[in-house]
Amino acid sequence: MSELTAHLDVPLDRGAPAAARRAVTAVLGGWGFRNADWLDAAAVVVSELVTNAVRHGGGCVALHLEAHDERVIVSVADGSSVVPRRRDPDGDGGRGIALIEALAESWTVENYRGGKRVLVELAPCPRGSAS
Template identity: 85%
Template sequence: MSELTAHLDVPLDRGAPAAARHAVTAVLTGWGFHDDDWLDAASVVVSELVTNAVRHGGGCVEVQLEAHGERVIVSVADESSVVPRRRDPDSLGGRGIALIEAMSAGWTVQNYHGGKRVRVELVPCPGVQESAA
C-alpha cells in the first residue's frame, strides 16, 4: 500500500480557508481522488478546520494530508492548546464540529508543538481502490 503526504502552511488571514480548500482539492485530485461529491465534502472539512484555526487558534496554521490507500486524513494545526468542542449554533457560528462529524469517519485532537493538531479521517472515496492512492 502506498502512502502519500503533503504539508501546507496557510496564511493567517480571511483568505486562508479558500486557499486551503483549493490547494487540498488540487493535491487530492492529483493523487487520484476524483469523486466530485467526496472532494466537495473534503473541501468543507478543510474549510471548517482552517476557519476555526484562524478564528480561535492563532499563530501559524499548518495543513497536512495523508493518504494510505483509500484512507485519507486531513490535519490542521495551530498554536492554541484550547481543544475545540461542539457548541450550540448561534448567529456567530457553532456549526463547524457538527459538519466535520457529519462528513467524516471521525476526528481527534493532539498536542502539537505547544498548540494542537485536529486530525480528521475522511470517509473512503468512492471508486478508489486500496492500491490506487
Template identity: 80%
Template sequence: MSELTAHLDVPLDRGAPSSSRHAAIAVLTGWGFRDDDWLDAAAVVVSELVTNAVRHGGGCISLQMEAHDGRVVVSVADGSAVVPRRRDPDGIGGRGIALIEALSVGWTVQNHQGGKRVRVELHPCPSDGEPSGGRA
C-alpha cells in the same frame, strides 16, 4: 501503495479557508481522487478546520493531508492548546464540528508543538478506491 503526504503552511488571514480548500482539492485530485461529492465533502472539512484555526487558534497554521490504503486524513495544526468542542449554533458560527462529524469517520485532537493538531479521517472515497499519483 505508498503513503502520499502534503504539508502546506497557511497564511493567517481571512482568505486562508478558501486558499486551503482550493489547495487541498488540487492535491487530492492530483493523487487521483475524482468523485465530485467526496471532493466537495473534503473541501468542507478543510474549510471548517482552517476557519476554526484562524478564529480560535492563533500562531502558525499548517494543513497536512495523508493518503494510504484508501484512507485520507486531513489535519490542521495551530498555536492554541484549547481543544475544540461542539457548541450550539448562533448567528456567527457553531456548526463546524457538527459538519466535520457528519462528513467524516471521526476526529481527534493531539498536542502539537505547544498548540494542537486536529486530525479528521474522511469517509472512503466511493468510486476511486486507492488513488494513483505522486507526492505533493
C-alpha cells in the same frame, strides 16, 4: 497506492479557508481521488478546520494531508491548546464540528508543538469519477 503526504502552511487571513480548499482539492485530485461529491466534502472539512484555526487558534496554521490507499487523514495545527468542542449554533458560528462529524469517519485532537492538531479521517472515497 503507497503513502502520500502533503504539508501546507496556511496564511493567517480571511482568505485562508478558500486557499486551503483549492489546494486540498488540487492535491487530492492529483493523487487520483476523483469523486466530485467526496472532494466537495473534503473541501468543507478543510474549510471548517482552517476557519477555526484562523479564528480561534493563534500562531501559524499548518495543514497536512496523508493518503494511505483509500484512507485520507487531514490535519490542521495551530498555536492554541484550547480543544475544539461542539456547541449550539448561533449568529457567530457553532456549526463546524457538527459538519465535520457529518462528513468524516472520525476526528481527534492531540497536543502539537505547544498548541494542538485536529486530525480528521475522511470517509473512504467512492470508486469512480464524478457523481
